[in-house]
Amino acid sequence: MRRKLLALVLGMGLVVAGCASDDDGDDNAQPTPGVTTTIPQIPTLRFANTSAEKNLTPWTQGSGYPGYYMMTLVYDTLAWINPDGKPEPWLAKEYSADPTGLRWTVKLHEGVTFHDGRPLTSADVKFTVEYLTKNARPRWILTNIDRVETPDPLTAVFVLKEPKASFVLNPLADLPIIPQHIWSSIEKPLDQTTQLPIGSGPYRLVEYVENQVHRFQANPGYFKGKPIVDEIVMPYIATTQAAFTAVQSGQADAVSVSLTPELKAQFNQGGLKTAGGSGYRGWYLYMNNGRAPFDKAEFRQAMAAAVNNDDIVATALLGAGATGSPGFAHRSTPWSNPATREGRLDLNKARSLLDGLGYRDTNNDGVREMGTTKLEFDLVVRNNDPVAVRAAELISQSVAMAGVKLNVAALDQTTAGARTWPDYAIGATPKGDYTIALFSWAAAVQQDPDFLRSMFHSSTTLGTLNRAGYKNTQYDDLADQQTKAVDDATRNRILGQMQDILAKDMPAYALFYPDDIFPYKVSAFDRWVYYKGVGILNKAPLLAPK
Amino acid sequence: MAGRRRRRRLRRFAVRVPQYVLIVLVAATANFALPRLMPGNPVELLLGEDANRLPAETIEKELADVGLDQPLLTQYGRYMSGLAQGDLGYSFRHRRAVSTLLRERLPWTILLVGTALVVSTILGVALAAFAVWRRGRRRDVASIAVFTFLESTPPFWIGLLLLIWFGANLKWFPLFGSVSVDRTTGLARAGDIGVHLLLPAATLVLASVGATFLLARASLLGVVSEDYVLVARAKGLRERTIAIRHALPAASLPIATSVLLRVGSLAGGAVIVERVFSYRGVGTLMLEASFGRDYPLLQGGLFVLTLIVVGVNLLGDLLYPRLDPRVRR
Numbered sequence: 001m002r003r004k005l006l007a008l009v010l011g012m013g014l015v016v017a018g019c020a021s022d023d024d025g026d027d028n029a030q031p032t033p034g035v036t037t038t039i040p041q042i043p044t045l046r047f048a049n050t051s052a053e054k055n056l057t058p059w060t061q062g063s064g065y066p067g068y069y070m071m072t073l074v075y076d077t078l079a080w081i082n083p084d085g086k087p088e089p090w091l092a093k094e095y096s097a098d099p100t101g102l103r104w105t106v107k108l109h110e111g112v113t114f115h116d117g118r119p120l121t122s123a124d125v126k127f128t129v130e131y132l133t134k135n136a137r138p139r140w141i142l143t144n145i146d147r148v149e150t151p152d153p154l155t156a157v158f159v160l161k162e163p164k165a166s167f168v169l170n171p172l173a174d175l176p177i178i179p180q181h182i183w184s185s186i187e188k189p190l191d192q193t194t195q196l197p198i199g200s201g202p203y204r205l206v207e208y209v210e211n212q213v214h215r216f217q218a219n220p221g222y223f224k225g226k227p228i229v230d231e232i233v234m235p236y237i238a239t240t241q242a243a244f245t246a247v248q249s250g251q252a253d254a255v256s257v258s259l260t261p262e263l264k265a266q267f268n269q270g271g272l273k274t275a276g277g278s279g280y281r282g283w284y285l286y287m288n289n290g291r292a293p294f295d296k297a298e299f300r301q302a303m304a305a306a307v308n309n310d311d312i313v314a315t316a317l318l319g320a321g322a323t324g325s326p327g328f329a330h331r332s333t334p335w336s337n338p339a340t341r342e343g344r345l346d347l348n349k350a351r352s353l354l355d356g357l358g359y360r361d362t363n364n365d366g367v368r369e370m371g372t373t374k375l376e377f378d379l380v381v382r383n384n385d386p387v388a389v390r391a392a393e394l395i396s397q398s399v400a401m402a403g404v405k406l407n408v409a410a411l412d413q414t415t416a417g418a419r420t421w422p423d424y425a426i427g428a429t430p431k432g433d434y435t436i437a438l439f440s441w442a443a444a445v446q447q448d449p450d451f452l453r454s455m456f457h458s459s460t461t462l463g464t465l466n467r468a469g470y471k472n473t474q475y476d477d478l479a480d481q482q483t484k485a486v487d488d489a490t491r492n493r494i495l496g497q498m499q500d501i502l503a504k505d506m507p508a509y510a511l512f513y514p515d516d517i518f519p520y521k522v523s524a525f526d527r528w529v530y531y532k533g534v535g536i537l538n539k540a541p542l543l544a545p546k
Numbered sequence: 547m548a549g550r551r552r553r554r555r556l557r558r559f560a561v562r563v564p565q566y567v568l569i570v571l572v573a574a575t576a577n578f579a580l581p582r583l584m585p586g587n588p589v590e591l592l593l594g595e596d597a598n599r600l601p602a603e604t605i606e607k608e609l610a611d612v613g614l615d616q617p618l619l620t621q622y623g624r625y626m627s628g629l630a631q632g633d634l635g636y637s638f639r640h641r642r643a644v645s646t647l648l649r650e651r652l653p654w655t656i657l658l659v660g661t662a663l664v665v666s667t668i669l670g671v672a673l674a675a676f677a678v679w680r681r682g683r684r685r686d687v688a689s690i691a692v693f694t695f696l697e698s699t700p701p702f703w704i705g706l707l708l709l710i711w712f713g714a715n716l717k718w719f720p721l722f723g724s725v726s727v728d729r730t731t732g733l734a735r736a737g738d739i740g741v742h743l744l745l746p747a748a749t750l751v752l753a754s755v756g757a758t759f760l761l762a763r764a765s766l767l768g769v770v771s772e773d774y775v776l777v778a779r780a781k782g783l784r785e786r787t788i789a790i791r792h793a794l795p796a797a798s799l800p801i802a803t804s805v806l807l808r809v810g811s812l813a814g815g816a817v818i819v820e821r822v823f824s825y826r827g828v829g830t831l832m833l834e835a836s837f838g839r840d841y842p843l844l845q846g847g848l849f850v851l852t853l854i855v856v857g858v859n860l861l862g863d864l865l866y867p868r869l870d871p872r873v874r875r
Contacts, residue, residue: 046727048722052834054640060641135604136600136601136604137593137600138593138599138600141599141600143601188611190592190608190611190641191641192641193640193641193642194642209826210640211824211826211830211831211834212723212724212725212727212826213727215727233727235722235723235727235824236722236723236824237721237722237824238722238820238821238822238823238824238830239821239822239824241706241709242709242721242722242822242823242824243722245709245710245713245714245721246721246722248714249713249714249715249717249721250717251720251721251722412837413837414584414585414586414837414838414839415584415585415586417586418585418586418587419585454599464599465599
């Protein structure tokens with residue numbers, strides 16, 4: 001049986017290889033002379049998915065990972081992030097900005113078509129920007145784009161209102177290009193829950209049954225050559241436990257969720273391997289900067305000094321993780337400031353800061369107080385991540401030694417998320433109700449330094465993720481400057497200054513980042529690459545190398 | 547005689563039905579209120595965590611689209627008048643009619659709960675009869691211990707154990723889903739559905755058979771010492787005939803009651819079991835709706851579940867006189 005299957009695989013591989021060199025004029029698909037790359041075609045890959053993803057359009061797709069990476073099997077972006085986190089041209093052959101940083105010229109690849117055979121041109125790029133401006137999504141805020149010019153079908157010129165240093169990261173390497181001929185007649189994009197999407201990507205979504213399966217089929221006419229895997233089946237598995245078991249017992253070839261550290265050894269034997277590294281998905285100690293006593297930087301400093309993040313990594317993560325930085329930026333990012341990377345337990349510092357603020361344990365119950373104010377608070381954390389709940393307990397233990405009592409309040413994900421907003425938050429977001437919380441941000445916030453602005457800018461339109469309720473005009477100015485700084489050196493210098501301020505003011509404390517450990521079956525597909533901070537599901541490894 | 551009985555039944559019906567209608571109305575109101583009491587903003591969940599990055603008009607438009615811009619009373623009025631017209635509303639996460647979603651999912655839950663109910667009842671009663679006829683012996687005592695243990699074990703734990711033993715270690719059954727993701731048709735599909743049903747149904751059976759067993763055992767014990775059983779035995783009837791013909795019918799009343807009452811609790815257990823086995827039923831749908839604060843789906847789905855449970859109870863009320871002649875008087 002197995003031999004038959006192997007023969008079938010090889011046979012299909014030969015057939016497909018034959019087709020690929022025949023019907024595709026693109027030079028990417030040509031085998032490099034002298035190098036015989038024999039990558040066998042793989043008929044089916046089963047990728048277990050624990051995230052209840054919906055239809056894969058930019059408006060209906062859910063999570064960052066794996067959702068966005070499932071959607072970008074179907075849709076392409078102008079640039080694409082490589083495993084090191086750096087953008088490279090993708091649909092675009094090249095892109096460059098003029099000296100003012102206000103005009104970005106993007107040259108498209110020739111011969112790119114959508115799945116229905118219609119060509120992808122600069123008109124689709126222009127349409128995508130206009131359509132997404134009208135039907136905005138939080139991931140792609142395009143208000144800084146004044147217009148897109150289309151001098152010819154393969155050239156798109158983005159004209160910006162202000163220079164944007166992260167322009168290549170987002171939108172170029174993040175914004176999926178949608179076909180104008182389809183979306184121009186769609187009035188309510190959020191309603192596209194059943195109509196399967198048509199993109200230009202290496203895969204077509206051929207079946208989607210909610211809470212059951214997403215099935216993708218290789219796009220034979222892909223401009224970078226037909227993908228190595230013919231069919232990707234992504235069954236939905238509701239619990240991580242069952243998903244891991246599915247990989248172990250051979251019912252799935254890979255999984256969308258990272259292993260807990262104690263399982264790592266079990267998944268590196270018997271034909272299984274793991275890929276991973278230091279994740280960018282992190283846990284942050286958020287303090288409501290608008291609420292006493294957390295409105296004083298010294299108090300927040302004392303809290304940070306009383307937390308033992310080394311112990312959290314060693315105990316809650318079994319060593320499989322990295323400690324976070326007082327400067328907020330992940331230590332592996334190119335803009336991380338070396339001076340603000342290390343945060344260490346320093347109980348003496350914590351105690352003397354609290355003494356200095358006038359909080360003393362006058363009644364010897366182990367908790368400090370001042371007048372009627374007792375230092376006892378709820379530490380809000382969501383209850384669906386055992387590592388986070390363990391970490392919250394460790395935080396509570398160590399700050400108790402400085403005389404602050406934190407009661408761990410483990411709440412369901414939605415409730416915890418809803419509460420973790422500062423009192424002053426505006427717009428659609430309700431007022432939060434928290435004093436201190438252990439909160440997680442997705443990997444994306446460490447991939448683009450512009451997030452340092454949305455995280456802590458005091459303007460309600462720019463600081464949209466300011467869950468700390470932090471206000472510092474000096475920081476605001478720097479944040480506005482870095483976003484327009486077109487050369488990297490200048491920008492990194494400003495970003496460094498911003499991290500200095502954050503380390504001093506401590507609006508929130510980046511505590512720890514669990515390592516990503518993604519198991520997969522070697523014999524099914526062994527070309528998985530860990531994309532720094534994100535995961536393994538990505539279209540690039542599914543394509544034959546040039 | 548027959549006329550008087552029919553009149554009596556009608557009167558009984560006339561008393562019961564308004565009671566049930568009242569229950570349904572109260573439940574429908576609770577189904578409207580409870581999801582809205584949970585903290586969390588559905589629009590934020592709908593548009594993404596950082597929804598307030600969006601322009602205010604977008605958010606307002608979105609709120610208006612799903613009717614959340616209206617005052618609560620208006621929303622309530624719309625919901626109730628919708629129900630009166632048989633309209634369960636429109637899920638704002640799925641962007642589909644709640645009735646369509648339920649039509650897709652409800653058959654799976656009915657299959658799961660129905661199978662579990664039938665199997666656990668037959669199994670529980672049969673084992674109870676077996677135990678009673680050997681009462682006091684070692685097997686009877688052992689079975690009480692086993693079933694008491696099962697009765698107090700949470701279903702998700704039983705499910706996980708079955709999943710690991712029979713799914714992962716022995717590889718006899720699939721680990722997830724209500725059908726396999728490979729498309730099958732006809733008999734193969736029926737077999738496929740059966741194979742996927744087995745572990746989740748077995749979990750529910752194991753979690754609920756204890757209650758049936760213990761109850762059936764207790765009611766059979768009350769019956770076997772009755773005079774008519776002694777008479778039957780004196781007539782020289784076989785033990786099995788005595789059990790099936792004479793003892794069981796008399797003991798069936800509390801059993802039937804408990805079967806009907808258990809529909810509600812089994813449906814609750816199904817939510818958890820569906821999650822463990824990634825079963826594509828109403829439980830999975832409602833759990834997701836609750837995390838996503840999908841008010842229309844929550845209130846619509848809960849309403850239908852309310853109707854089913856209330857309907858089953860009404861059925862019980864109506865069946866009772868048929869089972870027990872004493873109630874007819």
